[in-house]
Amino acid sequence: MTHKLAIYDMDKTITVKATWGGFVIGAARRQAPWRLAFLPLVGLASAAYGVKVIDRARLKQVAQRLLLGRTMSAAATAAAAERFAGRVRLYDGARERIAADRAAGYRLVMATASYRFYVTAIAERLGFDAVIATLSKDGGDGAVRAGIFGENCYGPAKLRMIEDWMAEQGIARADAEIRFYSDHVSDAPTLAWADDAFAVNPHPPLRALAAIKGWTILDWEG
Template identity: 65%
Template sequence: MHAIAIYDLDKTITHAPTWTAFLIASARAQKPWRLALLPLAGVATLGYALKLVDRARLKQITQRLLLGNGWQDARVARAVADFADGVIADGIYTGARAAIAADRAAGRRIVLATASYAFYAGAIAERLGFDDVIGTCVVRDNGKVRARIEGENCYGAAKLRMIEAWLAGEGIARDDATVRFYTDHVSDAPTLEWADEAFAVNAHGPLRLLAKLKGWTILDFER
């Protein structure tokens, strides 16, 4: 039997969402003139709030605005390392570190499943000792990172599909695994329902209410 612990990233493990912070930090360090385009990114975010663009499209627009559509791999690697080091230094919940350590000590395989881009979330996961990463993938070609998502945005029902695909790729049958899943957001309800043990962590109002109705464990990694 495979014992697996799957964690969401933003606001489950980290104090704050990571995508916008990564964009701004990377632009400031490598392409500071692009920070002048932040108001346009704000317009795109408003478009998302008004349901004019979806989350995947929003990611692609903001990446193109702040990092361009042809970010060289060497620059990406530097930006990712710098950002991950900063998040690890002061952006991780103490409770998350403790839960990860406890799951590891119990012999569970530790997996990150996040809507964040895997190319930088993976660096954070590596520093925390994760075994595997499931995340949104980005198109790479000719030694450059493009402002286009490859495959699905790892969010909501798509996250569960990607977790199931990962299990299949690892040759693990669902009946041969016990899975616990930690998240802060109600968008992950499909995966919480699917997991053997569901944990609502630092839950916002809608998830806290759903967790109480479903009998899921509620945790606070801030304490």
């Protein structure tokens, strides 16, 4: 049996903009507006990431701790995720491609560095079958803590997490036909591993690499 998988990155592949900043700011504005006073500190953390003093995982944890607090209850998390999922802007081209893959018999999988606790609401609206994403530390009773559990689902770690998910599902790589879509060169390991690689709205480094590797380029921004 051949397992047909269409695996999509999310931020700037399906969504028009990166989502994490919009999610945490929107949730803070609704739940604790006074925390927006910490935005300059988040900006400093972003600058530290820009000069490689901290990594992406640490930046995400700092932003969550400052804007959402040490722990976010299950109810608050679910409500914030649903509100955000209803506002996030998606590429029309992404919607069309997702529908086409579904019609062609592919199982739809979202694989993203964004946090699972809000990504799932977006994926469900699009009819995805599974989500592979960065996990948060357990705050108890369904709450999430401001910390990453396991790996940040980014770069080579994303491919490892996809392979782990496939193993859990009992899907051998030799028995799978895999499409992978991404906008960013950090996903080069997964693009190279897939049977069909699609560079979507690629930034310049990925566009250049796609030309060398012969990966299909899709431009949905127009």
